[in-house]
Amino acid sequence: MKKLCLLIGMLLALGTASQAGSGVTTITTDHGAAIAARATKLSRSMASAMQLDEGQYLKIKKLNTRMLIAVDDLKSRYAADPEILDQQLADAQQQYEQALADLLRPRQLAMYHEAQTNMTALSIMAN
Secondary structure, eight states: OOHHHHHHHHHHHHOOOOOOOOHHHHHHHHHHHHHHHHHHHHHHHHHHHHTHHHHHHHHHHHHHHHHHHHHHHHHHSTTHHHHHHHHHHHHHHHHHHHHHHHHHHHHHHHHHHHHHHHHHHHHHHHH
C-alpha cells in the first residue's frame, strides 16, 4: 500500500526527466521509454494493491501513460506560470480520476481513495 501511495505521489509531483542526449531523436526515445517504464511500474503497483484483472490493468496502464505524457507536456508549456500550471495539473488529475472511476469497481475505487488519503496524510506529516 505504501508503494501505491508513493507512486501516486510521484505521478502528481513528476519532475521533468533529465534530458542528457546528443540529439532530439535520442531524447525523445529515452523520454518515451522513461514514461513507459514509469507507467508500467505505477500500473503494476496499482494492480497489486487494488487487485485489478488483466483487462483493467491494460486500460489503467494506457491511462497512466497518457497521464504521464500530459503532465510532462503541461509542465513544459506552463513552466513560466505556476498558477496556470497548478490549475492545468488539477484539471488533468480530475480527468484522470474520472477515467479511473469509470474503470474500477466500487471496492477498488475505495482502495484508491484510501491510498490517496494516506498519501496526503503522510505528506502533511512530513512537512
